[in-house]
Amino acid sequence: MATKHEQILDYIETLDIGSKISVRQIAKALSVSEGTAYRAIKDAENQGTVSTIERVGTIRIEKKRKENIEKLTFAEVVNVVDGQVLGGRQGLHKTLNKFVIGAMKLEAMMRYVDPDSLLIVGNRTKAHALGLKAGAAVLVTGGFDTDESVKKLADELELPVISTSYDTFTVAAMINRAIYDQLIKKEIVLVSDITTQLEQTNYLLKKDTVKTWYELNERTGHSRYPVVDQSMRVVGVVTAKDIIGSDYDLQIEKVMTKNPISVKGTTSVANAAHMMIWEGIELLPVIDAQQTLHGIISRQDVLKALQMIQKQPQVGETFDDLITSHIHDVDEDPEETYSCEVTPQMTSYLGTLSYGVMTTLVSEVGSKALRKQKKGDLVVENITLYFLKPVQIDSTITIRPKILELSRRYGKVDVEIYHEGNVVGKALMMAQLIDRHM
Numbered sequence: 001m002a003t004k005h006e007q008i009l010d011y012i013e014t015l016d017i018g019s020k021i022s023v024r025q026i027a028k029a030l031s032v033s034e035g036t037a038y039r040a041i042k043d044a045e046n047q048g049t050v051s052t053i054e055r056v057g058t059i060r061i062e063k064k065r066k067e068n069i070e071k072l073t074f075a076e077v078v079n080v081v082d083g084q085v086l087g088g089r090q091g092l093h094k095t096l097n098k099f100v101i102g103a104m105k106l107e108a109m110m111r112y113v114d115p116d117s118l119l120i121v122g123n124r125t126k127a128h129a130l131g132l133k134a135g136a137a138v139l140v141t142g143g144f145d146t147d148e149s150v151k152k153l154a155d156e157l158e159l160p161v162i163s164t165s166y167d168t169f170t171v172a173a174m175i176n177r178a179i180y181d182q183l184i185k186k187e188i189v190l191v192s193d194i195t196t197q198l199e200q201t202n203y204l205l206k207k208d209t210v211k212t213w214y215e216l217n218e219r220t221g222h223s224r225y226p227v228v229d230q231s232m233r234v235v236g237v238v239t240a241k242d243i244i245g246s247d248y249d250l251q252i253e254k255v256m257t258k259n260p261i262s263v264k265g266t267t268s269v270a271n272a273a274h275m276m277i278w279e280g281i282e283l284l285p286v287i288d289a290q291q292t293l294h295g296i297i298s299r300q301d302v303l304k305a306l307q308m309i310q311k312q313p314q315v316g317e318t319f320d321d322l323i324t325s326h327i328h329d330v331d332e333d334p335e336e337t338y339s340c341e342v343t344p345q346m347t348s349y350l351g352t353l354s355y356g357v358m359t360t361l362v363s364e365v366g367s368k369a370l371r372k373q374k375k376g377d378l379v380v381e382n383i384t385l386y387f388l389k390p391v392q393i394d395s396t397i398t399i400r401p402k403i404l405e406l407s408r409r410y411g412k413v414d415v416e417i418y419h420e421g422n423v424v425g426k427a428l429m430m431a432q433l434i435d436r437h438m
Contacts (some may be wrong), residue, residue, distance in 0.1 A: 003231065004032050005290055008040035012049060018158070021050055022057065042286060043289050044264070051075040051093075061093040071095040072178055074137050074160045077118065080178045081139065081164040081171050086146055088154030088161055091137065099175055100136070101168055102127050110134060118175075120168055125150060132159050141168045168243045191272055192265030193287045194305045195295040203228055203293060206253035208233055210246045213238060219347045226285040226293055227256045233291040236260055237283075262287045265294065269305045272377050276302060277432050303434065306377055319345075321356055324364045330398065336372070338399045339366050343393055353391035357385055358417070358425060366413040366429035369401035377434040378411065386426040395419055409433050 008030055012021065026037040042057060044050045051073065052058045061073060075092040077087060085092070100112045102121030108429040109127065113119055115135030121127045123144040131138045140146055143165040154161040164171055202216055203226045217223055217240070227236040236256035246255050262285040263272050272284060276299050280319050286295045324344060346357040361378050370378055391397060398418040405412040411433055417425035 003290060004036055005040050006042070006292070008032065008037060009044055009047075009049075012060065013043070017060055018093045019060045020057055021060060022088075028261045031293040032166070046289075053152045059089075059092055071097065071141065072175070072182065074118070074162070076178065077137075077139065077175060078160075078162055080174050081166060083139070083160070086140070086154070086161040086163050087151035088137070088157065088159045090155070091158040091160050094137075094159075096137065099139075099172065101172055102131075103168065106130060120171055120175075122168065128161065129153060132157055132161070135159070137161070139164060139171060141166060141171055159405075189269045189305050190265060190288055191263050191267045191297055191426070192268060194269060194301045195265065195297055196301070197295045198293060200244075201226075201293070201295050204252050206251070208252045209248060210243050210250050210252065211248040212331040213243050213252065214248070222283075224281075226260070226262075226283075226296060227252055228293050230291050234260065234262055234285045234287050234293050237285065248348070260300070261284065262291075263297070264288065269302055272297060273302045273306060273434075277379055277434065278381075305376070312382060319362075320360055323360045327364060327399070328360070334430060335400060336369060336402075339370075340397050342393055342395045342397065344393060347393045350390075351393045353395075353397075355385065355387060358387060358427075359385060361417070362415045362427040362429055365399045365401050366415050366427075367431070368407070369403055369413055370411045370431060370433070373403060373406055374433055378431045380429060380431045380432065381431045384428040386428065389419075389422070389424040391417075391419055391424050397424065407433075 007314070008026055011030060015021065018408060021041060023034050023037045023041060026041065027034045041050060044286055045052060049061065050058050051061045059075060061075060073093055077083070077096070078092070093139060094116065096118045097114070097116045099118040099120055102109045102119055102124065106127060110130055113131055113134045113136045117136045118139055119127065119131035119136045120139045120141060122140070122142050125147050128138045128140065128146050128150045132150065137160045140161065140163045143163065145163065146161055150161060151384065202220050202222060204212060204216065206227050206229055213225070217227065223240040224236050225238055227238055229235050236258045237260035238256040242255045242257060258331050261275060261279055261281065263275070265286060265363050276284065282299045284297050285293055286297060288294055326343060327338050327340045330339050340361060342353050346353055348354040362383055364383065367378060367380065400416045402414045403411065411431045413429045415427045416423060
């Protein structure tokens with residue numbers, strides 16, 4: 001039987017897109033406490049089925065597909081620009097394909113306005129109306145209001161009219177940044193993208209016997225299974241090691257490992273990989289906020305995903321990308337050497353190279369040195385940083401990695417950083433190496 005939390009989530013998914021949701025309404029409709037309703041609404045927000053907008057409330061939205069993640073909804077635009085909704089609230093769940101800045105004559109402006117676009121314009125009431133009629137939402141800058149006729153038209157067409165106190169240039173920059181952030185998120189592969197769904201997952205009930213494990217092992221060839229209770233909550237994991245020498249009639253809950261390590265669908269694959277390597281495990285249960293089993297991921301799934309990421313064309317540039325793009329090989333040096341210019345983005349408020357950037361440089365250069373000696377993937381396990389002297393903005397530093405130890409599964413690298421021939425930083429990096437054919 002589904003829990004009250006699960007019943008609320010199911011109920012929310014049955015509501016029409018664009019409908020308003022409140023804690024009191026949910027509590028009354030399903031006869032639950034307001035605390036339970038509040039927690040379920042927050043979980044639905046994390047899952048992407050509802051969105052909370054200041055001064056508007058919580059509305060039901062369409063869950064974004066992975067390929068559509070770079071498109072912002074008008075509800076998200078309201079949050080980005082600290083806006084106020086003047087009309088057309090029913091259309092807040094819709095996504096925008098592009099935004100148009102209305103800084104020209106009306107006739108010229110309308111040539112660029114398409115359905116599902118966002119017209120960013122100042123106090124020009126006629127432009128507001130024409131934009132809505134062309135199928136676009138309207139963002140009024142400068143804190144201006146609009147006519148009642150425009151608000152009525154927005155409600156009829158279910159296209160939002162939003163007002164913000166920011167100027168047009170600032171608003172465009174804010175929306176552009178939000179879209180850029182979405183592009184970066186699109187690149188990050190999550191556990192939910194590679195999960196073996198529950199229908200294809202083999203699991204055991206805690207009341208099952210050891211004999212059931214052997215039957216499942218013979219049928220599937222696997223040796224590690226999640227263990228669930230009657231409500232499908234994960235309560236343990238059982239492996240071949242746990243059942244060796246146990247009586248066939250003994251219940252699984254007597255031999256299983258309780259409180260197992262698990263991941264949520266929103267966990268990044270890279271993070272899951274680190275957990276699996278660190279703990280030396282081959283399989284992780286995938287759960288939700290209520291510990292309910294949604295599926296599993298294996299080490300093979302994770303490795304395939306990590307290899308796929310490396311082959312994908314990069315769309316958004318992360319801060320790490322920005323830093324590592326400035327690292328260059330120094331060919332004329334007989335030792336393995338790299339150079340890097342300290343740009344303004346790499347410095348602290350004092351104008352010197354920041355600790356975070358220094359760590360990224362050490363991680364990147366140390367990883368390059370290890371990959372030259374041993375093909376495959378690696379996970380940086382530990383970095384000990386000795387920051388000796390501050391490095392000024394616009395300086396060019398030289399980085400020399402030296403491998404101290406290297407085995408089949410483990411590597412240790414000493415990294416020295418020089419400026420004008422003087423040592424300005426030293427670091428020791430340790431990493432676990434992953435064989436791609438595992």
